[in-house]
Amino acid sequence: MKKLKQNLPIMIGCFMIIGLVAFSFIYTYFIKDTLKPPPTFLYNDEGKMIGTYGYPPSLTYPFGVDRFGRDVFWMVVDGAKYTIAIALVVAIIRVVFGILFGIFYGFTGKKFETIVNPFINAFRFVPAVIIVLPIFQMLQFGVGGNQFRIISLQILLISFIAIPILTSTIGDEVKEFLKNDFILSSKVIGAGNMWLRRKHVFPFLRTRILLLFVQQTIQVLFLLTQLGVFRLFIGGAVTLFIDDGDGRDMSKANEWAAMIGSNFFELSIDPWVIIGPSIAFIVTIFAFNLIKLGIERMIHKQQVPTKQFKHHSVKDFGSLNDFDFVNNTDGKTDLLEKDQSSFVLSK
Template identity: 25%
Template sequence: MTQTLQTTPTPVEVKPPQRASRRRFRPAIVIPSAVVGFLIVATIAPGIIASGDPLAMEPANAFASPTFAHPFGTDESGRDVFTRVIHGARNSLSIGLMATVIGVGLGLVLGVIAGWGSKVVDFGVNRVLEVLFAFPSLLLALLVITILGPGEIAITLAVGLSTAPGYARIIRSQVRSIRASNYVEASVVQGHSQGFLIRRHVLPNVAAPLFVLVTLGVGQAIVWASSLSFLGLGATPPTPEWGAMLAAGCGYMSIAWWITLFPGIFIVLSAAATTILGHSLQQRQKERS
């Protein structure tokens, strides 16, 4: 007679799903967001950070090195570089943001027309985009400024128009994929108009990629706008604008390096922060999809 041994299985403790991943610190999002938040405050209310006058001159205190009273030193006219850099965020960031809005807006119109239109329309728009792509973006911006003349408005339009072809191509591919989806085909069978399909299906589905494009594009637009101002095609001295400040300080690099260093740091910080934030948002969007 054999005896069967029965063992009671050890209960396994079931742990609740961990939610730490949602709460964990994401430096790729938090740090750039903090930098962008600081720049937004400097753009909207620069007096909170630097209460001085960016145009106030003190010739007796020219070329003063960074001290507690002047954290970024002074320039050739005795103006406080820190105050000018903070107040310059309004000009530099507004130019970059408005140029991005113009580029994305024009790219949205061309992309929807090409992606939703017939093959003939798509062919025509693509040929126009290819012609624009044949010119380097900065060269195309210089061409626009040559026609319109130098100035902040001309730089904004130039950078916006030069970035529009890239946005148009990305949006076109998005619209093409949306047009081939099942829910759009179902709406077509139901007899909905083209305008309804674009408003109901195309624009809402393109909105999320558009937000990422704007975040990525602002940093690039800031760099291009500062480059054009550095060449003397944008804001004119003594306007506090980062590119113009770089150009003004180049002649004094050997005796006053801070005049050029700190505006350059802010250009790099703003471009890097918006670009990293855009890539992080793009990655999260891919994870959710």
């Protein structure tokens, strides 16, 4: 029961994430074709027209209907699998390459650090969105080939933008870990770098891999939101036109950040248009934070020593002579000397 309580945040967070993705696939393959599009005009009970696209949130349309006649709730559901999948794939790439490069960086000397640190600091102090912005713009307008190739390059771009900082962070942890006495002892008896990596460094980082993965997933979601504000969409955009001929660039995949960015200029007209994707982002980030909290608890529990000594039960033996003996049996300590049988020493 205690173990279940400790793992409860991880279980709740995973249940939320899996539920969102599963519901998104169910909608795409089973529900989407059965839904009727929202009506062009709304009428009251008297038959009088009271509105047209877009509709504000209501019981029928929880997140409203945008000016293109699309139900925002089902758009958010449809985009869940794309947004979460992008975040997970990017986080995996970041963690894998960050750990590989970080371990290499941890075994390097000060001369190598002097050369590499200025490059890493450039990524540390400049926001990632500023670095990827011009390249993302070129990729979105079709530079580089077909659609699949563009999406692949976009994912690789937002993946590798964080690897220099991850390399530095993990490398610094490895350098500190290598200062331990048992590492120095291994080197003295002839252990090489490959042996140290396999037997010591990898097991040391293994407990941190999952935590790094969740942290990077949350950071990717934040980066996607920032790109959406600049109207840069993963997967490309499609231009939709309103009746008056006004066109808007919309995401092809209903990715949440793209939904926020594409409707950014609609806030003065329909301020509720970004409520749906914003709530979806909040719920998803909250779920990943729950998983992160559970993992941190597990790591902290592993670091706490399990064996505790009962210092309060230790008695004073100052009155014993140098050649008096103590007999330890069954968790209690009896003095062999009869006149000192009152002293007790616990384990």
